[in-house]
Amino acid sequence: MNGTIESVWDTNAVIEWLQGDARVRGFVKERGFETGVAISQITRMELLARPGLTEDDLRGITTFLVGSTVVQITPDVERHAIDLRRSFRVKLPDAIIAATAETLRCPLVTADRELERKVSSRVNVLNPHTPTLDTNGDEQKSGDNSVS
Secondary structure, three states, X not given: OOOOOOEEEOHHHHHHHHOOOHHHHHHHHXXXXXXXXXXXXXXXXXXXXXXXXXXXXXXXXXXXXXXXXXXXXXXXXXXXXXXXXXXXXXXXXXXXXHHHHHHHOOOEEOOOHHHHHHHOOOOOEEOOOXXXXXXXXXXXXXXXXXXX
């Protein structure tokens, strides 16, 4: 994929997107994250190594990968991942994915509330399943474009 990277997606977000989750799809569309998507090398590996993938699953994953930038684990990503893991006690794959977003200075799109809770003080984390406040201060689910 050519162009500017706008967001880094973790494995959970990609899986929910591929499964057609309406909240994730609405969230992505609302924020303009349909292009400029990057994933970590770890996310690509996790997607392709999932047990029980069907041919349809593989086609969907392949199509997603073709439209995404896969970011390799660079020395900067490695350094940030080590620090995130030590500081926030996250799993190493999650630390690498979050470090990828941090290194690129892009938001991390995740459906993993535990990861969001642990690293959001340092990494810009956006979760389609985390309620946000609308302009009236009322709780609104991310990806919900309805008007009250």
